[in-house]
Amino acid sequence: MAIEAVEPCIDGGRFAAKAVAAAPMRVSADVFGDGHEVIGAAIVGPGDEMIAMQHVDNDRWEGRITFDAAGPARFAVAAWRDVWGTWARDTRKKLHAGQDVSVELQEARRILEDAKAPRGTGSAVKDLRKAAKAGDVATLLSPDATALMARIGPRANLTRTEAFPVWVDRERAAFSAWYELFPRSTGAPGRHGTFRDVIGRLDYVRDLGFDVLYFPPIHPIGTTNRKGKNNALKAGPDDIGSPYAIGSADGGMDAVHPQLGTLEDFDALVDAAAGKGLEIALDIALNASPDHPWISEHPDWFERRPDGTIKFAENPPKKYEDIVNFRYYDGEEPNAPFWEAIRDLFLFWIDHGVTIFRVDNPHTKPFPFWEWIIAEVRRTCPGAIFLSEAFTRPKVMKHLAKIGFNQSYTYYTWRDTKAELTEYLTELTTGPSRHYMRPNFFTNTPDINPIFLQTSGRPGFRTRALLAGTLSGNWGMYSGFELCEAAPLPGREEYLDSEKYELRHRDWDAEGNIKADIRLVNTLRSQNPAMRNFLNLRFFPAFDDRVLHYGRFDPEHRNYLLFHVLIDPHAGAEFGFQVPLWEFDLADDASIEVEDAIHGNRFTWHGKDHILRLDPHERPYAIWKLHPPGGAL
Numbered sequence: 001m002a003i004e005a006v007e008p009c010i011d012g013g014r015f016a017a018k019a020v021a022a023a024p025m026r027v028s029a030d031v032f033g034d035g036h037e038v039i040g041a042a043i044v045g046p047g048d049e050m051i052a053m054q055h056v057d058n059d060r061w062e063g064r065i066t067f068d069a070a071g072p073a074r075f076a077v078a079a080w081r082d083v084w085g086t087w088a089r090d091t092r093k094k095l096h097a098g099q100d101v102s103v104e105l106q107e108a109r110r111i112l113e114d115a116k117a118p119r120g121t122g123s124a125v126k127d128l129r130k131a132a133k134a135g136d137v138a139t140l141l142s143p144d145a146t147a148l149m150a151r152i153g154p155r156a157n158l159t160r161t162e163a164f165p166v167w168v169d170r171e172r173a174a175f176s177a178w179y180e181l182f183p184r185s186t187g188a189p190g191r192h193g194t195f196r197d198v199i200g201r202l203d204y205v206r207d208l209g210f211d212v213l214y215f216p217p218i219h220p221i222g223t224t225n226r227k228g229k230n231n232a233l234k235a236g237p238d239d240i241g242s243p244y245a246i247g248s249a250d251g252g253m254d255a256v257h258p259q260l261g262t263l264e265d266f267d268a269l270v271d272a273a274a275g276k277g278l279e280i281a282l283d284i285a286l287n288a289s290p291d292h293p294w295i296s297e298h299p300d301w302f303e304r305r306p307d308g309t310i311k312f313a314e315n316p317p318k319k320y321e322d323i324v325n326f327r328y329y330d331g332e333e334p335n336a337p338f339w340e341a342i343r344d345l346f347l348f349w350i351d352h353g354v355t356i357f358r359v360d361n362p363h364t365k366p367f368p369f370w371e372w373i374i375a376e377v378r379r380t381c382p383g384a385i386f387l388s389e390a391f392t393r394p395k396v397m398k399h400l401a402k403i404g405f406n407q408s409y410t411y412y413t414w415r416d417t418k419a420e421l422t423e424y425l426t427e428l429t430t431g432p433s434r435h436y437m438r439p440n441f442f443t444n445t446p447d448i449n450p451i452f453l454q455t456s457g458r459p460g461f462r463t464r465a466l467l468a469g470t471l472s473g474n475w476g477m478y479s480g481f482e483l484c485e486a487a488p489l490p491g492r493e494e495y496l497d498s499e500k501y502e503l504r505h506r507d508w509d510a511e512g513n514i515k516a517d518i519r520l521v522n523t524l525r526s527q528n529p530a531m532r533n534f535l536n537l538r539f540f541p542a543f544d545d546r547v548l549h550y551g552r553f554d555p556e557h558r559n560y561l562l563f564h565v566l567i568d569p570h571a572g573a574e575f576g577f578q579v580p581l582w583e584f585d586l587a588d589d590a591s592i593e594v595e596d597a598i599h600g601n602r603f604t605w606h607g608k609d610h611i612l613r614l615d616p617h618e619r620p621y622a623i624w625k626l627h628p629p630g631g632a633l
Contacts, residue, residue: 001039001079001159004030008435009164015402016165017435019073020174023533024064025166031079032059033157038085040150044076044160052150053077067168071382074163080155084111088141088149101137108132108140115153124148172211172356173385173406174438175532177469177522178281178476179210180445182499183218183260184240189505192240195256195265199272204508206276208515209522213273214281214358214476216446216500217243218266220250220257222289225321229502230489233321242500244285244360245322247292253284254348263352270353281387282349285360286342287313287323295324301338303327328366339369343376346384350377356385362400363390374404387440391448401437407474412441412467416452418545418567425471425550429537438534440474441467444481449495454486459616460569461486462517466621469521470552470563473534480506482515524597524623530554530561538583544575547614551580560626561597566614574613581608584628593627602627 006029008017019025031041031053041053041061053063067073091104109132117125128148131139139145186193186201198213205213221241228235235241243257250258256266270280288294290310294301303311303325313320327335346357362370377384388405390397391413401408415424428439443464444450453460461484468475480499483506487496497504525531530552542549546568552561562580566573581590588608595602598619614620 001031001033001081001157003041003077003079003159003161006077006161006164008166010402010436013162013164015436016072016167016404018174018406018438019067019166019168020171021067021070021168023171023174024066026062026064027053027075027077028056028060028062029053029077029161030059031061031077033079033081035081037156038082038089039079040082040085040155041077041079044078044163046073050078067166069382070168070170071378073166073168075166076161076163078158078160080158082150082153083156084115084149084153085146087111088146091137092141095137102135105132105135105137105140111154115149118152121148121152125152167404169385169406170383171532172279174534175473175525176212176407176440177210177525178212178214178440178442178474179205179208179479180214180216180476181205181479182243182446182504183215184243184257185499185504187503187505192259192503194259195261195269198269202273202276202278206278208482208518209526211278212281212356212476213278214283214356216283217246217253217285217287218256218260218282219243219246219253220248220255221245222248222291222322224290227322227501230496230498231501240502242322244287244500245289246285246287247289247294249291249293252288252292252294253345267352274353279356280354281356281358281385282354283360284346284357286326286365287360288326289322290324292324298338298341300330301327301335301341328369334369334372339372342369343373346373346377347380350381350384355381355383356387358387358389359405360389362388362405363392363396367399367403370400370405371403378404398433398437401433407438407440410439410441410472412439412472413444413448413450416567418548421467421471421548421567422539425537426539429535434535438474439472440476441469441472442476442478443468444478446478446498446500447494449486449488449493451493453484454488456486456569458484458512458514459566459620462514463565463567463569463616463620465514465518465521466563466565467548469518469525470531470561471537471550473532477518480504482518483508483510483513520598524561528552528554528559528561529557530559538580540578540580542575542577544573546571546573547575547577549577551583553583558628560628562624562626564612564614564622566616566620569616569620572613572615572617574611576609576611578608579605579610579626586628592629595625595627597623597625 010017027043042050043063043065045051045065051063051065053061056062065075087107091101094101112129112132128145183198184193186197221243222245226235226241228239246253256263273280305311310324313323313325329335374386385406387407388400389409390400391409397408415421489496536552538551540549548565548567550563591604591606594605
């Protein structure tokens with residue numbers, strides 16, 4: 001027997017595919033052999049459980065396996081010649097041709113005599129043996145006999161692949177909504193915020209429907225070469241600096257900035273958030289200010305120039321004078337004490353109730369370092385989630401996902417047109433990376449103020465939120481997005497008066513906010529099972545290049561959502577589109593019940609061709625729930 005092209009299998013089994021606990025993972029393989037015998041195939045799961053696979057077409061087989069809990073797992077694929085299935089197929093053919101099957105009955109008796117009867121099947125096997133002796137062909141060819149023998153019948157030439165690795169995550173790794181805020185900006189105007197102030201903001205974040213509250217670094221900030229407002233090289237006496245310049249006399253990455261409060265205050269915040277259904281995510285930025293205590297405690301943990309001075313971080317011609325570089329290798333060998341210290345850093349925050357980490361610029365650190373760190377942390381906390389912040393080359397981004405990052409930043413922020421979005425989402429949902437890379441569609445970040453948002457006005461913010469939250473399983477936004485903040489540094493994809501360098505105090509009820517749109521997105525996600533499976537995304541015809549038409553379908557729960565999104569934020573569009581009746585095996589002139597998912601009214605669409613108008617200044621999107629006839633999928 002031959003078993004080839006097993007999926008998911010990442011780089012020949014070098015890396016683990018990703019699955020979600022209690023959610024079926026699809027496994028497929030090419031299975032074939034010489035001759036014309038009936039073939040059987042199965043997924044081999046934990047405890048050598050055999051889970052039947054079904055023939056799809058052209059020797060492709062497919063099945064689903066479910067893993068119960070987060071952690072490492074494995075599966076294999078087995079194939080065999082189905083002795084009973086072959087007998088039954090050939091016997092039916094001979095009966096249909098009017099041929100004598102007395103010899104076939106002898107064969108059936110011999111097969112049944114050799115068959116083992118697992119617990120609970122003894123009486124059924126005895127009945128089949130009696131039927132064979134009595135010449136009762138109808139019973140031997142019945143559906144019940146076929147089903148039984150498929151499970152317990154002899155399997156000739158049984159072949160089994162090696163076991164392929166899987167990493168099983170809790171659901172939040174695949175389905176989450178992130179809201180980012182700076183804790184230091186949560187105080188009253190003119191005052192540095194605290195963790196206790198953040199507790200007062202939890203209801204706001206939860207009301208918007210988010211389940212992950214993410215903070216930039218919360219550690220002590222250095223004073224040497226501190227940056228001023230708008231990344232100025234010289235800080236004024238009142239400038240608070242960038243939180244990414246980590247470390248001072250008050251401590252490093254296992255300490256909190258004194259103006260935010262104490263570790264006890266942070267613990268209280270984590271507990272309060274959990275009580276409201278929110279998880280706290282921390283930014284792990286492996287940056288050290290020139291004042292970091294490790295510089296004196298562990299001088300060999302830092303890169304130095306030939307003259308002995310510590311090397312500042314830089315991406316020529318950019319220089320980050322308030323940050324110095326760690327040293328990851330001692331010659332060709334890992335700088336083991338430093339690696340262990342970073343592992344212990346993650347474990348420290350896990351002990352304080354944080355199990356979600358956004359990692360800053362992981363692509364600028366060695367791949368083996370991250371692979372080791374993630375594996376080590378998972379030994380203690382298999383439910384830990386690592387988000388890779390890497391707006392970088394596609395293969396680098398994908399490799400970070402392979403080595404263990406549970407979620408990945410993507411190019412969504414710069415995919416604006418219908419063609420760009422369709423091409424990119426098709427790659428993410430149907431290409432090889434779907435087995436190991438889980439995208440997180442952030443609309444904006446403190447570092448990135450996209451050109452599209454700078455020029456789109458309120459309609460663009462509404463569509464980008466809707467797209468991010470409904471095209472991907474994971475999405476996020478940086479606070480201020482809901483107020484349509486877009487003032488840029490001239491000629492840059494950066495925010496004017498960036499919150500990275502100063503406190504920002506906002507009117508959260510300011511006119512023109514899009515909080516209602518964000519609530520709608522997150523409510524839609526939480527209430528519809530179809531939104532939980534990123535890979536069920538399908539694009540459908542809309543005959544206007546400014547309109548994206550797509551669906552999220554979940555046949556198991558009979559949950560079918562359609563979306564129309566006007567991508568042009570400046571002008572309305574009246575366009576034709578097709579209702580995908582073919583997805584339900586319905587004729588082109590069939591009717592289907594529709595529910596407006598925004599307003600709740602129900603009506604019927606007749607036929608597949610329809611016309612719709614969207615206005616960016618009214619509502620630049622429409623959302624529908626389809627209710628196909630009972631006989632449809």
